[in-house]
Amino acid sequence: MEEPRNYGHQHPLLLLNEDQLIVADCSMCGVKVSTPCFSCAQDCGFYLHKVCAEPPLELNHPFHPHHPLLLMQNAPYSSGLYICNLCHLK
Secondary structure, eight states: OOOOOOTTOSSOEEEEOSOOOOOOBOTTTOSBOOSSEEEETTOSSOEEEHHHHSOOSEEEETTEEEEEEEOOSSOSOSSOOOOOTTTOOO
16 A cells, blocks of 8 residues: 555545556546545545655746746645636636
């Protein structure tokens, strides 16, 4: 059993390596999952691609070249309203 950071999911996650058919979407990116992937140990329907469960914590992006972008589990804002600085959508 391998447990990644579970990004707020309340149950432990299990790494599925078997070649089994999974009919589900990734709970992070929305694309269909296939093994290897992470699945909720409580079978509540929470799935993550292995790459979605283990993203880099820091990313250099050409749209924001002066500073790296940092992956945060909790938003630093207390208002609950987040607006993209690129597209200006919530």
